[in-house]
Amino acid sequence: MSHLLEVSDLSVSFHLLEGIIPAVAKVDLALDEGEILGVVGESACGKSVTAKSILRIIPTPPGRINSGRVLFEGRDLIELPEEEMQEIRGEKISMIFQEPMTSLNPAFTVGDQIAEVLRFHRGLSKPEAWGKAVEELRRVEIPDPERRARSYPHELSGGMRQRAMIAIALACRPRILIADEPTTALDVTIQAQILKLIAQLQREIGMSVMLITHNLGIVASLAQRVAVMYAGRIVEEGPVETIFNDHHHPYTRGLLQSVPRLDLPQRDLQEIRGTVPRLNDLPGGCTFSNRCDFVMDLCRRQEPEPRPMGEGHFSRCWLDERPWGN
């Protein structure tokens, strides 16, 4: 079966004064119809750059897509002329961002901003688009949508703004929603509301979601498949249960062991030693080798390619056996 979206061999770098930063390297990623894919990793691991490259909204320069293909509906998005790309953004593939205050335009009402999408992609008239915009706000469960449509972003709370963002993104019923840390700026009780809303709309619209987050709990609750990124690479990918219970990569294990958990009896937090390496100063061989507890000579010499570990489960690690019990 072919995938809805297929990213292969994507490499993106940023050309800055301090040198060339390889933000994303050799990323292969696939998204199937109707699935929620979680992409987890710490800051600067390349998860946002991967997502933005799919939509080609990386600022160039300094960014540069060095290689890779992004196949969607039989076309390679990397090669597409900008005008055709504009028809895809917001219509077929939408994105929501971490900080709704900076991604909404402060000079327009939220109603206008939703209507804009519908007028651009669907050619609706102004009143038609406005009517639909109000409907969309109702759909994302904003109370009193007629009045709220006339509000400016600063008049809304953080949670309401993120709902408005979601309304804009989903106005055209896209096939793919890319959600980049959609709840990181929100409080836990509001986060829970927004996550529930995303899950519910995903089912209703039948779209696929690429959910980017650093929060393992969010991934566990929403995703069916998970890709773990480190230093610009996908180091492990697999079904959500596998990643949480039967992972293979020491980094995945380190991440899971370093978060305190409410559901388990108190245990000592295992830290991952060292710090995340700078991207323009990566260790040779495996990029995790300088922090890995199970490092071998081979790891420092040669970077592993993704190795199949089971059904739909890949790990970029030289270890044959897991050195830890289960």
Add this chain to the structure above:
Amino acid sequence: MSMLSVQNLKKYFPIGRKFSLGQGGSVRAVDGVSLEVQRGQIVGLVGESGCGKTTAGRAILRLIEPTEGRVLFDGEDLTAASGPDLKKIRRRMQIVFQDPYSSLDPRMSVFRIIKEPLDNFFPELDSRRKKDRVVETLGRVGLLPEHITRFPHEFSGGQRQRIALARALVSEPELIVCDEPVSALDVSIQAQVINLLKKLQRELNLSLIFISHDLAVVEYICDPVAVMYLGRIVEISPKESLYKKPFHPYTEALLSAVPIPDPALEKKREARLLSGDVPSPLNSPPGCAFHPRCSLKIDACKEVRPELVEVLPGHWVACLVRGTKFKNIQEGASA
């Protein structure tokens, strides 16, 4: 006697037009917080943004002047102290801020950053002794002596937070207010800093007020734990009791809103979702501030502001429904 006793602390920020200060009402950021910290305790202060936890932390240290209330440190009234007396107390209480990118002066070397408290509190020390203490403190937080000549931008977030911690420790305080000390850090680095805090606290028998929005982190490191909502403590209790059986509906909702990193559990878990947003502390609702979002509310909640009631030993709740009912049952049983 508690080492630190915070009594009915209030901080109102006046708002309004320039020439009618105080006329426009006020934001009741902290509205009557009382808290005891014993020596060697790590007291957790949790709540969502805008609940007043940071303001409370700063008002306790008198980094901002409290509007009302008293803070007793070792029996001395910090809120009434001034001049040399205040300075003496201040040496013994320090703070670590959330964002190590903005809390360290980019133009000062690590040496100067950590030495500054010594210059301030121990002017009599000669520079050799000061340097020794800076290096020793750096070692405590896991940094190397050669780091002293470097500048903050040369360090990662986790290392910067270690520098901030060294700055707080160098004057040998007894109490440190940690205001979201790990929230700006990556997950793998968070664990390092949390473990370091725990270790230092044990070694130096420090007391900490640990302010955080992350319930899991608080459970890991704090005991007891206080939950704040709109400027007030709504529940305060020994950790175990709070996490096992939260009484306040807000605590309950907070706990159930935290997604758990286990897919099997997540599929089963039903989050008790709160409706609506946190109201603005500018016009917090009358009665119980939580009543507009509460599923248990009764008519009285709209008018009567609940006080903290002890429902289990050491476990206090400010809720008309959960607090008093339980208390009545207990009293009924003992009568």
